[in-house]
Amino acid sequence: MAEGAAEEGVLCAKVMTDEQMEVLRSQISAYATICEQLVEMHRTMTAQQDSLSGPLSVSSPPPHGRFGCSWVAGTRSSHLFADQPSGGAKISAKQRWTPTAVQVRILESIFYHGNGTPSKQRIKEITFELSQHGQVSETNVYNWFQNRRARSKRKQAFAAPSNTESEAEEESPSEKKAKKEMHLHDSRQFSGGPDEMSVCASTVAKDILCYDLQDKRT
Amino acid sequence: MAEGAAEEGVLCAKVMTDEQMEVLRSQISAYATICEQLVEMHRTMTAQQDSLSGPLSVSSPPPHGRFGCSWVAGTRSSHLFADQPSGGAKISAKQRWTPTAVQVRILESIFYHGNGTPSKQRIKEITFELSQHGQVSETNVYNWFQNRRARSKRKQAFAAPSNTESEAEEESPSEKKAKKEMHLHDSRQFSGGPDEMSVCASTVAKDILCYDLQDKRT
DNA sequence: TTAATATGAATGAATG
DNA sequence: CATTCATTCATATTAA
Incomplete structure (x- = not known):
């Protein structure tokens, strides 16, 4: 249509x-x-x-120094298969880290804050803060920022060309997905048009x- | 705005x-x-x-990608009526790009032609060509090749052992239909958890x- | 309708 | 940093 x-x-x-x-x-x-x-x-x-x-x-809550299995932090566990023998060693399932919602929010916030290159020290700080909301490692944080940067950049590159919105094809009248790159901070107000409100x-x-x-x- | x-x-x-x-x-x-x-x-x-x-x-619990990411962060859904600028109302549009038959054919052809890693420039070219047959974005093309590569590799991993190995790929564009093995019903019961087994x-x-x-x- | 599969897209991690 | 890989998620399509 x-x-x-x-x-x-x-x-x-x-x-x-x-x-x-x-x-x-x-x-x-x-x-x-x-x-x-x-x-x-x-x-x-x-x-x-x-x-x-x-x-x-x-x-055993995370005692001190080293948390038991920190790298198995946010196992996504899509389907039912979560029985993990919590014995001594069963490290066969290395799931990749999955930041929680809060962690993502924090990370986005920091990223948006304008620091493209967090130093080692900064990484440590961020890691610590994030660890209050879930398991993380400095490597995770580091990777996250790396990816974030790269992604932003590539999006920029791809979005540039004038995407001539020609007529819809008879086959796929689909629309290009537009990813939100906006990191709106906590503005406690609903100003703006209807677009913003959502x-x-x-x-x-x-x-x-x-x-x-x-x-x-x- | x-x-x-x-x-x-x-x-x-x-x-x-x-x-x-x-x-x-x-x-x-x-x-x-x-x-x-x-x-x-x-x-x-x-x-x-x-x-x-x-x-x-x-x-940590995984309220992440499953759904959390999609509607909290993703917001891929319709943007309310954020399309008043001459957009009319096509909120129920498809969100996922679906290549047309012609586009798929072209893509397969290019893929088979041997370009495993299309550069950015190449992507642009391909995108342009495809755009003659329907809407596409460079991201779509990029993703397509990524997925294509991964998929080929995976399929190949299973069917090879006792026949002509070291083959390039399947040349038939529509020959990708293959068997799917079941989910690994690996009941890993908790075996020998001495203490913490809950x-x-x-x-x-x-x-x-x-x-x-x-x-x-x- | 539901289940299964195919496939576009998102993303953590790895590699150069 | 720039790309690529690997895994997973979400949805489109098709089968039961």
Whole structure:
């Protein structure tokens, strides 16, 4: 259905009232926030499972110096196969590190902050901070920044050419995916047009709704 | 980008187009669904935690790529009505590039021709050629070759032992259909965990939940 | 509809 | 740093 909005003409100068806009914005934002909060809560709760609430056994929380199996941090575990004999050695499954949502957020934030080349020292710091939210190693952080840089750059290179949006083909009227390269920091406001609202909503404000949600769980 | 459109005050009987209405409905509905799923997951997890507490030491839960990444970070979904600029309403567009038959043929041909590593420049050329037969981006081409290479390698890994080995690749473009071996049902039971052997339980639980969740997204 | 497969895309890690 | 590899995720397509 390729329509170039030619018959529109007016181009929706205004199809929604401010009130409607406001309401919708709130609604969507609320949902987005709740979702995000839930994910975080879920993660936190699971982490807590580790320390407290161990009626059966205690299973050694990360003692000191060296954490047991740090490299098996964020095993994604797609399907059911997670039985890991926690005995002494079973290091047969080397899953790659998977940053948690919080970790990603932190990393993105730092990256966005403008440091293209974190020094060794900086890496250490970041690693430490991230370790508060999950297992990480300095190598992970290092790789992450490397990849991040490369990716950004390549995206830039690919996005440059004037992508003549010709007519849709009869076969694949698909649209090029546009990856968001925006790292919007915590701006607690929903300013901007409707375009922004979806983005803002998912990154802003997650303190208040937390309790609200906990109450809601029936 | 705040595109104004706020001080009109038309107040018509109909302030939203049907398309916009539809989009918003989908969006909100999607959020609602996600929230629902998350709440349920959280609740179930809480129950699990209560009954069988699995004090695993590490292994953060994986609310990551499965779904978390896709809607929290990814945002590949429709951008609300962020397409008012003459875009009209094609929110239900496909998100994944699907090469046309002709494009596939060309790609296969090039691939077979022996270019294992198309350079950036080569990518551009190929992209241009393909664009004569449908929409493509350089990223698409890049990914295609990446995937093609990996796939060839993998397929080759299995079928080779007792016949003409050291072969290049299958020349037939549509000869990639091959058998798939089952998932490795490697039941690795916890064998000899002397002490800490309560790690598996909770992990399994989480996996189930995760799986459940991802399955439900429809 | 559901399950299985094929395949485009995302990304951590490795290599030069 | 620049590319590439390997693994996994998400979705499109097809089969049961």
